[in-house]
Structure formats: structure tokens, C-alpha cells
Amino acid sequence: MKTRRIWAHAISILFHPLSVLTYTLVFLLSSNPYVFGVSRMSDKMDLILIVFSTTFLLPALAIFLMVKLQLVNDMQIRERMQRVGPYIAAGVLYSWMTKNLLENADIPPVFATMSLACTLAIFTAFVINVQFKISLHAIGSAGMTSIFVILHLNYPYARVGLDLPALGSLQISLLTMVFLSVIIAGLTGSARLILQVHKPREVFWGYFVGLIIPFIAIPIAEYL
Numbered sequence: 001m002k003t004r005r006i007w008a009h010a011i012s013i014l015f016h017p018l019s020v021l022t023y024t025l026v027f028l029l030s031s032n033p034y035v036f037g038v039s040r041m042s043d044k045m046d047l048i049l050i051v052f053s054t055t056f057l058l059p060a061l062a063i064f065l066m067v068k069l070q071l072v073n074d075m076q077i078r079e080r081m082q083r084v085g086p087y088i089a090a091g092v093l094y095s096w097m098t099k100n101l102l103e104n105a106d107i108p109p110v111f112a113t114m115s116l117a118c119t120l121a122i123f124t125a126f127v128i129n130v131q132f133k134i135s136l137h138a139i140g141s142a143g144m145t146s147i148f149v150i151l152h153l154n155y156p157y158a159r160v161g162l163d164l165p166a167l168g169s170l171q172i173s174l175l176t177m178v179f180l181s182v183i184i185a186g187l188t189g190s191a192r193l194i195l196q197v198h199k200p201r202e203v204f205w206g207y208f209v210g211l212i213i214p215f216i217a218i219p220i221a222e223y224l
Helices: 002-014 017-031 041-068 081-103 109-128 136-154 174-194 200-223
Strands: 159-164 168-173
Touching: 002 174, 017 041, 017 081, 017 109, 017 136, 041 081, 081 109, 109 136, 109 200, 136 174, 136 200, 168 174, 174 200
Parallel strands: none
Antiparallel strands: 159 168
């Protein structure tokens, strides 16, 4: 039982919902850097750092400070109403990031749309949280699946090449990432249940919201 909880904690950290946008950017830069106007991912390290800092580091720091100020009990934020502050902090930071990405001509529209999807997911979770707690981990992991589906539709031939000593060169397609993300979503939801942070209903609702929000974001981004 203890081993299961250790693995559940590891999965929850590795696939934290705040990391979704950074993972999306890294994969898109690895598979198709040309849409960003560069030939390799290393040429956009500054963008990766900005996105990571704004959408992961700063929201995590805000939650940490709330814990220290005793505004929330712990980093897991088990109490529903204690999630209001972290949602607002993350929503403001993601909104600022999305505004800048949408206005930047060097950023491909598909990535700016994914940033908008993450922002909408946060505010949707905030509204739902008024009635009942919802799993942001489930939203993030299911949202990642939809994001990879959308990326696959836009860049069907994109591949990420990995040089592995034992297996040689390995090409990972976006379609492969869709299947992997489904598995990751299942593992993440299971991890939240094992840790008893969420009930099954909260995880299932998270999956539903995460799956549809990226597709809703597409026409909104086109309008903006």
C-alpha cells in the first residue's frame, strides 16, 4: 500500500496540470520547430523558460506562499473552498500568458490556442468548484489527450526523434502521443483516487471538462 502511494505521488507530480502547457511546447518544438521560425528547439529556450515560469513556477510559488500564510492547509489543497485563491492566481497568470501568445506573430496559432484552452480550463474549474470539487489533474491529463489530437490534425507528419543506445533511433509520432496520453490520463486519475484527494465523480468530471475545453478554445482563438 505504501509503494502504491509513493507511485501515486510521483505520477501526480510528474503530470501536474500546471505542466501541461510546458510539455506541449517542448513536444511541439521537438517535433516541428519550423512553425516557430527556428530549426531546433534550443533556439527557443527563452520561450520555454518564460512559459514554464509563468504557467508552472509562479502558480506553484503562489500556492506555496498560501500554505505558509495558512490560507490553505497543504499543497494538495484538499478542501474545496481553499482552492479559490490558487485558481485565481493561476487564472491571472495564464490569462497574461495567453494574451501575449495570441498577440505575438512569431507564435504559431495552434500553440496560442492551447494556452487559451488551459486558461479556459482553469476558469471552468473555478466555476464548477462553487458547486463541487473537481480534479484539476484529471482536467490536465485529459486536456493533454485532446491537445495531442489537435496537434496531430494540424501536423499529421510531425515526429520526435530519440536516439536510444539499446534501441537505436526511435521516431515518436503525435498519434503515438495520443495513445500514451490516454494511458497517462488513466494513471493520473487513479493516482488521485489512491491518494484519496478526489472521489470518482470528481475525476470523471475532470476528464469530461479536459476533453472538450481544447476543442471549444479553437473557435474562440480564431475570433480573438
